[in-house]
Amino acid sequence: MVFSTPRVSTLRHALVASLFLAAASLSGIAQAQGTPIKLLVGFPAGAGTDAIARTLGEKLKDELGVPVVVENRAGAGGQIAAQALKAAPADGHTLFLSHDHSISILPQVVKSAGFNPASDFVPVAGFATFANVLAVSGGTPAKTIDEYVKWVRTQRGGKDTIGVPAPASIPEFLVKMIGDKYKIDVQSAPYRGSAPMTADMLGNQISAGIASVPDFIENHKAGKVRIVAVIGAKRQPLLPNVPTFSELGFPNLDDYPYYGVFAPVGTPQPVIDRFGAALQKVLAMPDVKQKLTTLGLNVAYEPQGQFAGRVRTYTQAWERIIQASGFKPL
Incomplete structure (x- = not known):
């Protein structure tokens, strides 16, 4: 008969836990590979954000090997789509393509947004700024x-x-x-x-x-x-003859709004990394970059950590502007 010492028992439990976590991560990846990905958009079909999502979705399906379906949850400045993301399972099947308003601004200007980006969402990657x-x-x-x-x-x-x-x-x-x-x-x-x-x-x-x-x-x-x-510190390449608000004497309007992708908190990191890597490849495609640039975006891939920092800095900058304006949440 073989008896387990406390140390052996502890090591065995740790090994089982590690294998379980690894299996869960691999399961999440397998699910993402075999199930369509729903890309939520908070604005109607035909709007700028919708066109961007469909441009990326068409290419992402080839990189990920599954359909990427754009789902318009229009209304309330993206609030409906954001609430849908919060309610979605954290399995990588539902993501939110959004610009700054829904993530950085809306929670500051409504009393009950129904979501908190800091605790309910995790940034996946950024892919552009705009004006x-x-x-x-x-x-x-x-x-x-x-x-x-x-x-x-x-x-x-x-x-x-x-x-x-x-x-x-x-x-x-x-x-x-x-x-x-x-x-x-x-x-x-x-x-x-x-x-x-x-x-x-x-x-x-x-x-x-x-x-x-x-x-x-x-x-x-x-x-x-x-x-x-x-808006912005510099004139836009597509609009070289149009002055910036800063040139016209408006203060504190140098930060560019952003576009990025968000997932429900708790989404496995391997799933997030896989989507981010696919997005980076898609953005490097000349036809995609040209299309997005034509739409008025400054295209630049930002990995999760860098993008999270941008979101945080931008949110804090507009928090100061909103508070200084005397605006009261609706």
């Missing part, structure tokens, strides 16, 4: 922000409405900053995403809107809207 811009519709004669302000003063009695893709978003804070700087009465008109807002701009229902470069760039190129100011 929010002010654009005027074709129904206005303005070609610069100064001409727009002059038009508001002379033709609108100093009052106007500027569309924004979601309430209590960075575009809405920019509307307030524009009004304060130029001493005009401009109010924000929140929409359920940039697509319906842009449609109203094209129909001259509203004279101006603030959204991302991807939301406006094609209509800007076609001359249907005119981008007159852009």
